[in-house]
Amino acid sequence: MSKQIKQLGDDVWKTKVEKVNSELFTLTYGSIVAQLCRDFNNNYEEVNAQTYKMGYNIGVRLIDEFLQKTQLSRCSSFRDTAEIVSKVGFKMFLNIVPNITNWTSDMTTFSLILTENPLADFVELPDDGKAVKELWYSNILCGVLRGALEMVQLDCEVGFISDVLRGDETTELRVRLVQVLKDEIPAGEE
Amino acid sequence: MSYYFAILGTNDSPLYELEIGTYKQSGDGKPNFPIEIKELQQFIVNASLDILQDQQFKINQIFFKNLDAFYGYQVYSYLTQGNIKFIISTNVKNQDESIRQFFIEVNELYVKNLLSPFYNVNDPIRSVGFDSRVCLLAKKYL
């Protein structure tokens, strides 16, 4: 099943996606984060919240394009969801395939390890002592995942555990399934 | 036999400075400026900027050797398209080629530093990584 999913991801990337150099993307996101830091006076908690919100707004729209290009139907398990997010979702939008690891025994939580991150190319966090402890530079990704998954009735908590920009070994995202939503209207935090 | 290296921004403000002694001929890298010259380096460099300013819109080259001279110290300059100036003032002779190579590599380091969204043109360069790599380059070329 995993091989088929990977194949689907590669196919969609090859045939259905219009491509562009990632440099403008990287620089644009950098410009946004830098402006947020200035606007909020280096209150990095607030910057994290803003980028998360931006990601959420993107995620709820991005899912439509995802479903339209992949024609995928409902996943049968959260494990499948993880595979699809990594091998198809990340592949078709960012051309990266994060590794899936650290499943909890009840299969509700997993980690995504990003070996490369186009958002953070050539980024060096400011040297004020606070940024490396408080800023999650790529927090927009968490918002995107949360928004997209919510639109397919999966209420998830998504957050960073570690980031190479902060001096950690890896860049790791943790995704936890809180509940499967029954209605069309998303429940849970706004 | 020493070098004084400075990076100056578009408005001629210093962004980075380094004093280093030559590693060639078993030099140990310790700068060796006489006290009078040490104090004057910044003025020497600044004075040469006037000459650079005159020439920069007439000549389209990047590397200016022999931009200026002061009592045995020669000033070399490298000007990027974005008007960032790398300047070296030195009393070591016949090092045109090494200095040129050094400048080219520092240019690459500078661009990598510049690409970070938290660094803007004309900010002082405080990155420890940048500093240590410039020192490594100096060891290699100077």
Added chain:
Amino acid sequence: MSKIASGYDPAVGPRTTGTTTVIRPRSSIYDRNLHRARHDISVSSLSFLFMEMVSMNLNQAKSLIELERKLNNLGYSIGTKVLELASLRENFNNNLTSSGKSNVSKREIKVLDILHFITSVIWPSLFEKPADNLEKSSESNCQYMIIDNAPVLMKYISVPKEYEGLNCEAFVAGIVEGILDSTFFKCEVSAHTVPVEGHLGRTVYLINFDEELIARETQ
């Protein structure tokens, strides 16, 4: 041993920059290769990011003009960086490396040359295609225009009726302005949508150079 980098403040004199923490990232940005094979992403990722950026600034801006100015500022800092990067790569391609013998190093010092650099080198590096046209205005000696028939960023964006005066390409205008300002070609750049047959999104980036700059050219 060498001195740590010191920022120089004439009022204070030379001082060292102490860093407050010594967390050193394991793989530094300085180890990465600037000339490596490019990484592609999907155009829609770029579009989504751009749309959200406009949207976020729209909520905070009090007027369309203020929004365009904010977009211009966001683009400006990108322009200053893109210029140095493109210039470095051009030199590299012309074999101006520390190991190469080439002395073909060039800076653009004339208006037309720098504009050509923008339309034929920088445009493709950002947008995968050269700009469609470069024109000099017949009305004024200080005005030039870069024309893009189908701006990449606007491909999936349509501006709703209530924001009719807004041009999101103010962002790209900011990039151009950042580039020109850092090469000491002082100017103001604005973006205007001028549709023609077959190209509804055709955008003209109007560049207004300072008069003293044009005077410097003719010296």
